[in-house]
Amino acid sequence: MTKLIKKAKNVVKSLIGFNRVKNILPQIKGENLNKSKKKLFHISAFNYGNAGDILLPLALQDTWNMENKFFGWENQLIYPTVDSKLVKKINKSKGLIIGGGGLFLKDTNANNMSGWQWPCSVEMLSKIKVPIFFYAVGYNRFRGQEEFEPIFKENIKAFAEKAVYIGLRNNGSIDALKNYLPNYLHKKLKFQPCMTTFLSELYSNEIDFNCDKQNFIAFNAAFDRSHLRFGINIGEILTDISIVLRELSEIIPLKFYSHMNSDETIIPFLQSHGVKYELVRLNNTHPKHILEAYTKPKLVIGMRGHAQMIPFGCKTPIISIVSHNKLQWFLDDIGMPEWGVDVKSSNFKEDLKLKVLKALENTENNIKYIEKKQKELFEISMKNVREGFSALNTK
Template sequence: MPGVRPLAVRLTRRGRAVVRTALTGVSHPIPAPPSEGSGAASDAAPPALTTSCDLAWVERDYATSAAFAREVLALHPADAEATARLHRAVTAPAEYRSPTDPRHPVLAHVAFFVTGQGNFGDIALPLAVRAAFERSAGPLEWSPVHAHHVVDDEVVERINATSGLVVGGGGLILPDTAPNGSSGWQWNATVEALRRITVPIALHAVGFNLFRGQRIDHPRFRDHIVALAERSEVLGFRNTGSVERVRDLLPERLRDRVRLSPCPTTVLCRLVDLPAAPPAEVPRVLLNMAFDRAERRFGSGYPAFLDQMADAAGQMRRRGWEVAYAAHLPVDERFVHDLERAHGLHLEVERLYAGSVDDAYRTYRGAAAVVGMRGHATMIPFGLGVPVVSLVSHDKMWFFLDDIGHRDWGLEVGDPDLAARLLELVADRVAHADRYRADTALAQDGLLREVDARAGELLAAVRPAR
């Protein structure tokens, strides 16, 4: 209406706090931004502005979200998170467009879509999910829905105008990436909204992604998972560990509906045309670390881990191998800085988050071995046929390695003999590349059967193209 300001601007200080508490699910109100004309130079202003920016964004009020991000940047021009939020707000309207080709079936797709310099795994994953369905169905049209956006009447109507809904993949069962008051996990849909969706629903390659020592206390979480199990045609989780944990949440009558649905990134070489691997004069080993929730990954053991990795990387170089670093996020480059500061060891950085997906695949395909801590820093190179070693700081990696029958391909980050054992595993991959590539291809055969089966179950239930 003319003269009416957006919600996040026109609410009172107390009103904004109440709405933020309801929509984000935090346990206590966050102070509202300063009122207009009051000045915003206090130390407490940026966190409040950031919260309001996020609130506007989950409501798809992109203009207001961008305005709050610009206020933060006016106070702190070098704030990288505010820059990312501004990019997210100004690019979102172009990201979500209506389907364009009436000849193809249309599927709605709920996922954690990232923009800008987001996590490379989350950039590649939605593309792999779609490729898995199109492998069976041929060309499809996709109507994206960001998992963190509030599922209101408009979103429900858009989903119901399609032939079916795919939710996933990725580690969406996680309480703290985007807290909300709707579900207790990352999909911001209430049970009531879920029940108004009339098209077939498939969870595809979703991960029960809790870190060690983490739990979900949200009062609506279990009810939401039960309602989703009752409503979905396919309830697919990306590893057996996730399957077991979700089954534990459900009544006996629904437990058998939960099925294994491997992450399609693990079979990438069967789904997409891949760029040629770059030539390598010497074996190249790529390292990857993860620093989100570092306290849960390392506890107090990070200095010892850094020492072990410096020892391993130094020995790899003395063997004549090239050692480089594959960063999935800017924050992951902390390892490179720490390694150089503490041990004088410099690593070339491949910033996978900053280039194209094909460029990142080409980088991984050129490696003799990949040593990855992030889930997708194991699953993506594995899916490209590259020998891997997983540095385990999250149980999801043991779940994946157990599913492919290769628990011997992983090492705990706190292993006191990490350097020696890692060097042994990498050396064996360099020396016997053909054997490891054959073992990888054999493991992919079993994963691909499950990927195809879960996609086929939804496609059998979808409505005809309109």
């Protein structure tokens, strides 16, 4: 555990000038850090090694700042075990916000205090005196993954009883989490979209989200827990993806957007099938660069949750390769389930190519649809923020 914490902190400090553990986040808006004595305490997986996790904490704070800029932020990495010293720091703040990201996962920062990523025991939770909010958190259990340990059910019940609300980033997560809670606590579960899904609403003055799309497709692959994503057919699935990409590369340029190092596991397959592409690494970079990169493509083919949500938030059409339920849950929530192709589909290769070609023919219509849905997701999010501020201890 100590090695994991040390590694995480080193990643966090890897970009010169940005020490997230000490509260300095890279700014997209270019605003000065708020020095207010009124602080919100933020627990998150601050991380430069994964492009999606670079954006998450910043976008969360900017979402809350849209409603009220008179609060500062105290940032805390999610991995260290919660003790009395940390609780004391939390209680000096006006409120505790946990999120965003897929924090309900048993094997990332595995522990026997909570059963999910933040190792906060029920005993330590009972000592927290400020309002608690979960904001844009996901149930990230993979298909076929082992069930949570029994401590998870006890722990999440205690959090649900104490929290003002638990904001989950898709309705699939809400339905899944209900299985661990008694009926009377289901009302604590709220739909709270990931902040990356309405980036153009947050940063309209900083990024040109209405720029003309360039004539290329960006694609992304994911390989964390690949045995759960693909099963025994991994070779066949990756071959099918590579064949489709090669055929697409003959009619439109391709760029491979790598969110983290393990994404590049697909490269030997691409090379063996003669896929022509440009590699673009988005990890360990400034979040503004990530936004600019995702405003450009005509279409994004993504296997990661944030390889669908970030481009969507940047008004860029998407086709998702579904190797985790969360990707389909997002598409269902935005009313476009057909924008996904499941790796388990018997017609996976044919469906993928057909849907990509159809999307390329409907770029403008898809952008208009995205703009409309983004506004809806943003309005839901700001309503939840307003409810949050109304529950804070502002004395």
